[in-house]
Structure formats: structure tokens, C-alpha cells
Amino acid sequence: MTLHAHSLRTTNQRIEGYLNAHPALRPRYEQARAIRRILRKSNNYDLTSRCNLFCEGCFYFEGDDYKRAAEDMDDAHWDTFFAAQAAAGVSFGFFAGAEPGLAQERLLRAAKHIPRGAIHTNGTLRIRPEIPYSIQISVWGDEDTTKHFRGGNVFWKSIRNFANDPRACFVFTINPNNLSQLPGVVRILQDYGHRIMFNYFSPTQSYLEKIACGADNDKDYFRISSSATNMLFDTGSLLRARAVVNELIGQYPATVLQSRAFNDAVTAPGPLYSLDDSGIARNCNGRNFAWHQGYRVDMQPSDAKCCMPNVDCAQCRLYTIAIASFIFQPERFLDTAQTFEGWLDICEQFARVYLGQREPVPMGEAAMSFAILVAP
Ligand code: SF4
Ligand code: SF4
Structure with a gap:
């Protein structure tokens, strides 16, 4: 396994660990992935x-x-x-x-x-x-x-x-x-x-x-x-x-x-x-x-x-x-569940600034409406 593949696997495992421990974060993570697809x-x-x-x-x-x-x-x-x-x-x-x-x-x-x-x-x-x-x-x-x-x-x-x-x-x-x-x-x-x-x-x-x-x-x-x-x-x-x-x-x-x-x-x-x-x-x-x-x-x-x-x-x-x-670098934010949540906040910030989402999205809340974020 290359070093890059290894670190990607480690990153994914750590994210999965936080999502399993905090299931309310999973919809936000899926939205973050949609944002990444838009920026691909x-x-x-x-x-x-x-x-x-x-x-x-x-x-x-x-x-x-x-x-x-x-x-x-x-x-x-x-x-x-x-x-x-x-x-x-x-x-x-x-x-x-x-x-x-x-x-x-x-x-x-x-x-x-x-x-x-x-x-x-x-x-x-x-x-x-x-x-x-x-x-x-x-x-x-x-x-x-x-x-x-x-x-x-x-x-x-x-x-x-x-x-x-x-x-x-x-x-x-x-x-x-x-x-x-x-x-x-x-x-x-x-x-x-x-x-x-x-x-x-x-x-x-x-x-x-x-x-x-x-x-x-x-x-x-x-x-x-x-x-x-x-x-x-x-x-x-x-x-x-x-x-x-x-x-x-x-x-x-x-x-x-x-x-x-x-x-x-x-x-x-x-x-x-x-x-x-x-x-x-x-x-x-x-x-x-x-x-x-x-x-x-x-x-x-x-x-x-x-x-x-x-x-x-x-x-x-x-x-x-x-x-x-x-x-695209969630690994910077994986020290704790809280810093991972901070990374989700950053992805949502991008949506509000660049994708036209007008209403304020409460930081740190799982319930969000991202109707605009349907990646092609
Ligand atoms: S100047 Fe800024 S944007 Fe350009 S390569 Fe360097 S760090 Fe990146
Ligand atoms: S391009 Fe024009 S508006 Fe932009 S920083 Fe330069 S001078 Fe200012």
C-alpha cells in the first residue's frame, strides 16, 4: 500500500469512528461530500x-x-x-x-x-x-x-x-x-x-x-x-x-x-x-x-x-x-470529534458563501436544509 493510500485509509477510518460515535453528524458529513463533488x-x-x-x-x-x-x-x-x-x-x-x-x-x-x-x-x-x-x-x-x-x-x-x-x-x-x-x-x-x-x-x-x-x-x-x-x-x-x-x-x-x-x-x-x-x-x-x-x-x-x-x-x-x-483535507481536523465537527462547519461555510445558501445555518446542528446541494 502506498503512503498516500495508507493515510487516506487512516483518515476514512477516523472519520467513520466519529460518525459511529456521533450518528447525528452523518447527514452533515454526507452534505460535505456533496460539496466536495461540486468542487471536484x-x-x-x-x-x-x-x-x-x-x-x-x-x-x-x-x-x-x-x-x-x-x-x-x-x-x-x-x-x-x-x-x-x-x-x-x-x-x-x-x-x-x-x-x-x-x-x-x-x-x-x-x-x-x-x-x-x-x-x-x-x-x-x-x-x-x-x-x-x-x-x-x-x-x-x-x-x-x-x-x-x-x-x-x-x-x-x-x-x-x-x-x-x-x-x-x-x-x-x-x-x-x-x-x-x-x-x-x-x-x-x-x-x-x-x-x-x-x-x-x-x-x-x-x-x-x-x-x-x-x-x-x-x-x-x-x-x-x-x-x-x-x-x-x-x-x-x-x-x-x-x-x-x-x-x-x-x-x-x-x-x-x-x-x-x-x-x-x-x-x-x-x-x-x-x-x-x-x-x-x-x-x-x-x-x-x-x-x-x-x-x-x-x-x-x-x-x-x-x-x-x-x-x-x-x-x-x-x-x-x-x-x-x-x-479536501479533513485530516487537518481529526484530532477530536469536536475538531471534526469544525471541519463540517467549514464545509457548510463554503455552501453559504459560494453556493448561495441564504439562510443562516446553525453551526454544529445536524438538521440542515441543503436543497441546493445536489451534485450533478
Ligand atoms: S500563493 Fe497561495 S494559492 Fe498560490 S500556491 Fe502559494 S499558497 Fe497556494
Ligand atoms: S484587480 Fe483591481 S480591484 Fe482587484 S485588487 Fe487589483 S486594483 Fe484592486
Whole structure:
């Protein structure tokens, strides 16, 4: 038996042991397996190289990868491309950019062929109602901070653009300097009936190099940071951020979609993934492997390590990648029946954020309605 087969067998045996001891968890486990089937072949698509903002430390423009592809502007080509992707078995699409809200005709073409997906947008543009994907809207702080960090005053605009839109969920990117703004932003989003998740700032290599060598600020994606003041976490600030988020999870259960188990796992000090000799994550589900492939704006498969090629793996806590990785790595959560239940919470968190399940699902309860989760 190979080492992999052995550890898979051990994982399955341990899960079975918890299910036998706690039969009420079994329906939740079956739902978790359904979620995994939906994600069995998930690809990432950069739809456009255009954006209308200038975010500090931008994942897309702060690095050279985007320069390797020229955007195909013919939407008919995109239609053919997405049809081929669906025929190849793609079960879920992650749509990003730069800003995918600027390429909505392509989103419509994608939705014709790939029924499930998620759009990662800056929220400045409404997404047409006939596009059936979940929508993740990035937030970088309160009104003033947003203007400062994103080069545009888009805070209220994004809240208004997505009022009463059941597809929408806000994703607040936390860094050590905007922690104090979290409670106020969550309160506002609650007042407007929105939901929120938290992402921890994950620096690009280029951002780290500029900080390390004390580079001068520019007029684009490194306007504000310096060696003395920047968005990097150390262990102390990371654990402080974890504590603030855990408090908000308890305070706003219908508004905050982050589960406690995910929040604790994603803020574990040190690298989240095992790194190879060149510092690249081995066990990250965002890597371009057989089950996941990123495509650049020319519709060609990316030869980069992942869909966020500029980000430093050792400090990567990107929430989409982390949750997709954890869902396929239950072995991380098998110390006790309680941690296993935490893994089920994480799978359910994915369903609420990415599969459009609107009603809050009580964490830790077996009785759930997942009518939406019928894997094809
Ligand atoms: S919205 Fe900000 S982070 Fe996203 S591509 Fe545009 S500049 Fe970059
Ligand atoms: S940067 Fe993040 S998403 Fe990309 S391979 Fe590394 S850990 Fe995975």
C-alpha cells in the first residue's frame, strides 16, 4: 500500500469512528461530500486585465504574471472556450480579473455552460441579475480607509450596488492597521442586510521585496506602505486579528459567515501549507494541478504555480484557496470529534458563501436544509 493510500485509509477510518460515535453528524458529513463533488473540478478564470481601482499591494497588478497574456476581446471566443470547459467536466468556476464586473458579457457566456461559480469583484459595478453566480465583494476597511487603500471612494457604492442581492457576500481584507474598523463595518453591513467574510492580507513577493529594501512609493500599487508601516502580519497581530474576528462571529451569527473553525485554522501561526525547497506550497488546492487550472485573459492555461502567482506561499492565507484546501483535507481536523465537527462547519461555510445558501445555518446542528446541494 502506498503512503498516500495508507493515510487516506487512516483518515476514512477516523472519520467513520466519529460518525459511529456521533450518528447525528452523518447527514452533515454526507452534505460535505456533496460539496466536495461540486468542487471536484474547479477552474479559475481571469476574464479581463482591466480594473477601475488601484488597490495597495494588488494581487493582480503587483507582479509580472499578468503581463504574460493579452486579453482576448472577442466574446464569441469566450463562449466557445466555456463550452469546452464544461465539456471537459468543470463543475465550478471562480471568476476574477483584474475586475470581472467589466467583462459581464463573458460572465453570461460562462453561465450558459458552467452552472455554478463565484465572482470576485471590487463591487463598483452591479452584476447583471441574470448571472447566477455567487458574488464576493472585496472590502478593505471603512469609508476613509477604502479611499486611501483602493484609490477610490467605493465603500458606500458597493453597499448600495448590491442591496437586496442574495448572491452577494462582502469579504473584508484584514491587515494589522484596519483591525479597529472591523466592528463598525460589520454593524453597517448588518444594518443593510448584507453578509460578510474575512480575508487576511497575503502579500505578493513584489510587495515583500519593496518592504524589505525600503523601496520608494510609486503612484500605482505601492503608494502608502513602507518598511515601518505596512500590511504585513506578525504572529502577535495575526492572533489579535483572530480574536477580533472570533468575537464578531459570536456577536453577529446571521451576518458573519466565517466559522470559528475556519478562522482558527486560517490564522494558525506559520505557513498554512507544506512548502517545497523553492518555497512553493505542495498541498494547496489553488495550485495548477489536474483538479484545478487557472486560465489567463487569453484563455490559455496558466503555467504559473496557481491562480495567485504573485503571492508568497509562506504567508498565503487567501480565504478562497484556504477554504477549498481545507474542504479536501479533513485530516487537518481529526484530532477530536469536536475538531471534526469544525471541519463540517467549514464545509457548510463554503455552501453559504459560494453556493448561495441564504439562510443562516446553525453551526454544529445536524438538521440542515441543503436543497441546493445536489451534485450533478
Ligand atoms: S480591484 Fe484592486 S485588487 Fe482587484 S484587480 Fe483591481 S486594483 Fe487589483
Ligand atoms: S500563493 Fe497561495 S494559492 Fe498560490 S500556491 Fe502559494 S499558497 Fe497556494
